[in-house]
Amino acid sequence: MSTPGPTDSTTREQVLAVALELFTVQGYDGTSLRQIAERLGFTKAALYYHFPAKDSLVIELTRPWLDAVSNLIALSHAGDGGVAERDRLLADYLDVFISHHAVLRFLNQDAGAHKHPDVGKRAQALVEALRQALTGPDADAAARVRVACALGVIHAVAGLDPAALPEARDTVLEAACTVLHGSPPAG
C-alpha cells in the first residue's frame, strides 16, 4: 500500500503554507498569486496546475477548521444545554481554535476572506450557531453580552505566541467560563 493518496503532494502543501503566511500579513485581497509564486521560486502560471483559482487557496486553508467547528456544534445539539454542557462546548471550541491557530490568526482579521460565500459566510453562520448554543434559554441582555465577551476571550488566543498556547490553555478557559457565568469551568 504505497499509494500516495490525494494529500501528500509536497508542492501543494508548500503553496498552501506560503499562501497562509502572506494572507496573514497582507490579507487575502492584498496578496497576489505572483507574490506567492515568487516566494516559492516558480511562476504564477504554475500555481494553476495545483489550484484552479485563487479563492480555492482560502477554501482549502479554512475547510479543516470550518469542518471541526461544524462537528462541534452538531454534537452539542444532542445535549440538554446546561451549564456543564456549555462549558464543555466552550472548551472544545477553544481547543479547536488552538489546534487551528495559524489559520485563525489569518481568518480572524481578514475582511477579504469574510466576503467569500464558502468561507466567510459559513464561518459567520457557525459562530452565530455557537453563540446561540452558549446562550441559555433564560438569557437576558447582560447574559447575551457575556456570551460575546466569552467568545472574545477565546478569539484573543489568535494574538498569542503559538509556543505559549499549551500553557495558556487552562488560563484562557477559566477566563472564558468566568466571563460566561461567573464561576470556573464545570465538569
Next chain:
Amino acid sequence: MSTPGPTDSTTREQVLAVALELFTVQGYDGTSLRQIAERLGFTKAALYYHFPAKDSLVIELTRPWLDAVSNLIALSHAGDGGVAERDRLLADYLDVFISHHAVLRFLNQDAGAHKHPDVGKRAQALVEALRQALTGPDADAAARVRVACALGVIHAVAGLDPAALPEARDTVLEAACTVLHGSPPAG
C-alpha cells in the same frame, strides 16, 4: 464668526462615511474608489478633489481613534501602575472603543489596513503599549495571558449591536476586570 472651518465640508464627510461602510464589509483592499464614487453618485476622479490618494481615506477615518488611545496611554504613564489605575485604564479604553465603534468594527478585522504604516503600525504600537501598561511588574505567564484575554473582552464589543452598547458597557467592563485580576472593577 460664520467662518466655515476646515471640517464642515459635507461632501467630504459623505465620502468618509461611504468609505467606512464599504471598508467594513469588503475590506480596504477589496474596496475600489470606483465603488465609493458610484455609491455617492459621482465619478472616481471627483474623489481626488477631496482626497489626494486612497490611503488618505483610511488615515482620516482612523486618526481620531488613534489620537484618543494615544492620549489615554500618555495619561496612564503618570500613575503608579496599581490595580485601581489599571482598571481605570481598561475602562477608559473601553469607553474610547465604544465611542469609535464604527471605525473599530472595520479596523479590528482588516489586514489590509494593518499594513499601512500610519494606521496599522501605529495601532499595533499603541495596543502593545496598552498591553504593557496593563501588565503589572510582578506578572507571570498566566497574568500576561489574562491581559490578552481582558483586551479580547474589550475588542469583542466591535461585534455588538451599536444600539446595545450603552447598556452593555458595565457588563463588559466587569468581565474585563474580572478576567484581568479576578475581581470587579476597582475605583
Next chain:
DNA sequence: GTCTATAGGCAGATAGAC
C-alpha cells in the same frame, strides 16, 4: 509540473475642460 506569452480587465492616479 513548470515554463513563456498573452489576453482581458480593473485598479489607482493625473490632465485639463467646464
Next chain:
DNA sequence: GTCTATCTGCCTATAGAC
C-alpha cells in the same frame, strides 16, 4: 466641484510549448 478621457501598471486566468 465634478466631469471626460487617458495613462500606467498589476491583477486573475488561459493557451500551449517543453
